[in-house]
Amino acid sequence: MTAENKRKDMNIPSQQDSQQLVSQPASQPVCSDVIIIGGGPAGLAAAIELKRLGVADILILERENEPGGILRQCIHDGFGLVRFNESLSGPEYAARFIDQLKELKIESRTNTSVLEITPDKKVIAASRQGLTTYQARAIVLAMGCRERTREAIRIPGSRLAGVYTAGVAQSYLNLKNIMIGRSVVILGSGDIGLIMARRLTLEGAQVKAVFEIQPHANGLPRNIEQCLNDFNIPLFLSHTVTNIKGRNRLEGVTVSQVDENLMPIPGTEKDYACDTLIISVGLIPENELSEMAGVILDPRTHGPLVDENYQTTVSGIFAAGNVLQVHDLVDFVSLEAERLAASVAGYLETDTLLSADFTPAEFIPIEADQSIAFTVPQHVSGQADFILSLRVRHPFRNCQIVLLQDDQIISSVKLRKAIPAEMIQIPVKSDDLVSREKITVVLEYE
């Protein structure tokens, strides 16, 4: 069946469902085989790989005025070491993909903000041309993630100037050439906060310290080395900001030590004078649109539940990159999106991926023990090889991650160290599965 006939077959409804939040314009929807929501690293890699696999009719919708996503403001280097075997800055890494996008003549619409996705794969987007309704056969969710804010962690004090999330600080410096302060305290040891500690120091600010509420660092060890240790910036674990002082502009913060339940210990308060507080306390996958389409999220990852094809709980809606799970490296985002593309191309052949008689109840669940924060995928059909991504909850040394089914070991990997900051990926072959029973992932250590 040709793509054109399939579209006719899909019987696109012309009547607006009254339940929808956004009213649909009267004109006919714009049809595409695949609509990719977001032109960041995941969306770009998915689009290029889809085109390479012979899918012709692809459309990327991007809310910013150019593609590239967060890479545009990540001017530090270290991108591409896995994917291209060279150390590039973020904009250079993005340009590799944007150049290919142009070469392959893949259509992308920028300044186009998606407002709604429906379970039957309609996409409603706003742009200067007004509201447009698109109809896709498959949707790729590639919206990425956003930062947790001061409000999300409930730091008391006035709402004064000088408090920024790390990514906002990064966009001021790296996109707008605006310096944000002279004396800086950083809360949270996430990678962007560490990168900003170095950037602000080189730009002449005094970065006094980084405070992390957990007893372990959240950022990659190499970033602690080259962004903090190189500049003698101290990192205090099990500490958090408990008060913000000042009236119009930040004048200082109070920091307290926390106990094993992460509660501030009275009497440990210490004041630090500063005009800027940078908050780098984690990233949350951005899934409001996914939920509108009926996609079920995993409370552990805040991303969609997916199978080994990166297909969500809604048939024909797929997810990869930071919207699915927050990654450490953009290289892994690109690789994940390229694997997703192979699944989407397969889906488009017959408008389904799993064999015709497969029911969702037949999925093999993947369960993890208490030492493991989550796994992606969360369930598999057992019909394809896959890569199991996971993170440990706490640091471990000389440990082993074992996949069990019916008490039999189906795969295992030994690790000298496992830390929450580093995602662990284990390739699993469908042939290695021994039954249709659940897969259990356990962490064994000495």
Add this chain to the structure above:
Amino acid sequence: MNRTFICIVCPVGCEIEARIEESSEGPVILEIAGANCIRGRTYVENELKNPMRIVTSSVRVTGGNMPITSVRLTAPVPRNRMMDVIEELRKVRMTAPVSIGQIVIQNILGLGSDVIVTKPVNKSDD
């Protein structure tokens, strides 16, 4: 003396244990373990002798659709010269358009490394 290094060469971030002895010619590595690849040893040797780092920053662009472009070094420079590199970059003013790979400063401060543009900036529309 035993010392632990976190290799910064690639994202793997190997934790390298090294046994080091002071000699008349400076520190010597007696034993080294934990590096996944050959670059780990070179990294430790440099860290003991003269730590090398890449500098990334931004420089001003006039007449462009953005006020700045981003730049990086093509080869690492001694860590204690990073601030000198930054000071040089502060003086730079480029004119749009600029493109990726364009040389901003050749052989900066005689350190054997070039500064290149890492983000294209087009001429502003108005």
